[in-house]
Amino acid sequence: MTILDTAPQTLPFVPVADRILVAGQWRQASGPAFAVTDPSNGETLQVIHQATADDADEAVRKGRASADDPAWRGLLPHQRAKYLHRIADAIEANTSRLALLQSYNTGKTVTETTALVGSAAGTFRYFAAVLETADDDLTTPRGNFLTMSVLEPIGVIGAIAPWNSPVASDAQKIAPALAAGNAVVLKPAEWTPLVSLELARLIDETGLPKGLLSVLPGKGSVVGDAIVTHPDVGKVTFTGGTNTGRSIAHAAADKLMPVSLELGGKSPTIVLDDADLDAAVNGVMFGIFSSTGQSCIAGSRLFVDRRIYDEFLEKLVAKTQRLRLGPGRDPDTQIGPMVHRRHRDSVAAYVDLAREEGGRVLCGGAIPDDERLRDGAYYLPTVIDGLPNSSRTCQEEIFGPVLVALPFDGEADLIAQANDSVFG
The missing domain is CATH 3.40.309.10 (Aldehyde Dehydrogenase; Chain A, domain 2)
Structure with a gap:
């Protein structure tokens, strides 16, 4: 039996732990309390304490150290792929929990959220497959010259996710960053942190080396700004409104930092x-x-x-x-x-x-x-x-x-x- 076969009244909300993940360490946040609500009735699901700029600073600094650690940086692509497969396994094994949690937090139908959880697992599988078939690029020799392109990690990726599809969007940011050998500092959307925190718990339990993932719920003006402007963040990926994306692009230009932006549209x-x-x-x-x-x-x-x-x-x-x-x-x-x-x-x-x-x-x-x-x-x-x-x-x-x-x-x-x- 799946959650799609279960009567609504038998699907209780089960809270996530009110903790943040800072460079592999779970702890109580010291920021303001935020009431996460059920959009179907306006009731408070649970209260989450938000991260601070200091938390973001620590997450980035420790993430950089973890990304530079030879134990991670020296892994061959197929070895990193094993971690991604483990994460996909954990997501698939917890489909019902993640789908229901996202439905409570975002209002999406369970049919939609179940598909999105499957998409998240598929994203990790996809990038694992990329690693398993990856190779350096060796060009055709020209005279006495031989050219080789070697792909190297950036270091720390700052990831700012939207509220509309948290589990799938989180996967689209975390999976390629880890696949490329980076650490990730993820800021979930303020309104929908619950499934992101649950996903972080599952990833942490797969044995991913400590420090490579941080998940910091909080305000964009506090945590998001701290991530974007941090000198040790080498790239930012953001999904959200065009105006916010424009501000991030300006901040990135000051650092000559690459960004990936998925912004608004009128399709x-x-x-x-x-x-x-x-x-x-x-x-x-x-x-x-x-x-x-x-x-x-x-x-x-x-x-x-x-x-x-x-x-x-x-x-x-x-x-x-x-x-x-x-x-x-x-x-x-x-x-x-x-x-x-x-x-x-x-x-x-x-x-x-x-x-x-x-x-x-x-x-x-x-x-x-x-x-x-x-x-x-x-x-x-x-x-x-x-x-x-x-x-x-x-x-x-x-x-x-x-x-x-x-x-x-x-x-x-x-x-x-x-x-x-x-x-x-």
């Missing part, structure tokens, strides 16, 4: 006039309403050939209105709450803006009045049309279950509109 979904409309409706809904629209790659702008525009929207709206809202751990739920009521209110403000800009709300556009959803961070899945592509609603990332539909006339018009967006 187009396109329906041509010869499409199977029913199949296209399903695809459009999956693209925008999975993860309650809280995805960097959500298909939040819909372009439909004008010749089928009205017919397609009628089908889309009818099916959208039938989506079942509820807690993510309820197996009947098709769309869960957003991560936090504060974020829900931000999404609602964008829909109000759409109305002010002259848009038509074809469905949704409100906080549900269902008594059982009253205390959660729910918002009805929404479809809007009647706005020009230049409007703020069409240009700015809303990061919620809000789809803006626009007609197009021919290929040239489609390409021009689809590419006309600001993104990170």
Whole structure:
């Protein structure tokens, strides 16, 4: 039996330890207490004490020493791969725990979080396979010259993760960094630290050398800034908003430090006039309403050939209105709450803006009045049309279950509109 077969009321929340991982050592944080809430009802799941800038400094310094230790730095690629396989094994063995914990903390459906846990394990397997097939690059000799490219670790990677898919995003940052022989200092998102701390516990128990992983929940303005500006951090990987990414890029430029940034966007979904409309409706809904629209790659702008525009929207709206809202751990739920009521209110403000800009709300556009959803961070899945592509609603990332539909006339018009967006 899996958690998908279990009744919701039999799925209790089990807290994680209120500790942070600093260079392989678990301890109580000295920063302020933060109440981590269940977005399905607004109740406090548990209180986590946040890390401080001093914790980040210690994690980076000790991480650098661990990364430079010949016992780690001298490992052959296939030897590092064994650690990644052990981590993947631990993730797979704890799928139910990680999936349920993420559902409680983020509001995602258990179906989604189970898939994300599988993705996290797959990420570690992938980079293990990369190591098992890695080799130095030897170029073809030219005259008396022989050139060889040798890949070497950077040292300490600062990783700042988003709140929308913590376990998968954490894996995408930790796995390649360890594979390349680095240490990692991870700052989970302030709203969703629980599954990151649980993942850290599992990794720590696999026997990964102490000091190579630190997990520091806390504010971006405190812990994140301390990581980004630390002189011993050799690279930063960040997933989040474009404005924050821009600030990180500026700080990195001062240090001449490389960065990897996955930022905001307003991705187009396109329906041509010869499409199977029913199949296209399903695809459009999956693209925008999975993860309650809280995805960097959500298909939040819909372009439909004008010749089928009205017919397609009628089908889309009818099916959208039938989506079942509820807690993510309820197996009947098709769309869960957003991560936090504060974020829900931000999404609602964008829909109000759409109305002010002259848009038509074809469905949704409100906080549900269902008594059982009253205390959660729910918002009805929404479809809007009647706005020009230049409007703020069409240009700015809303990061919620809000789809803006626009007609197009021919290929040239489609390409021009689809590419006309600001993104990170």
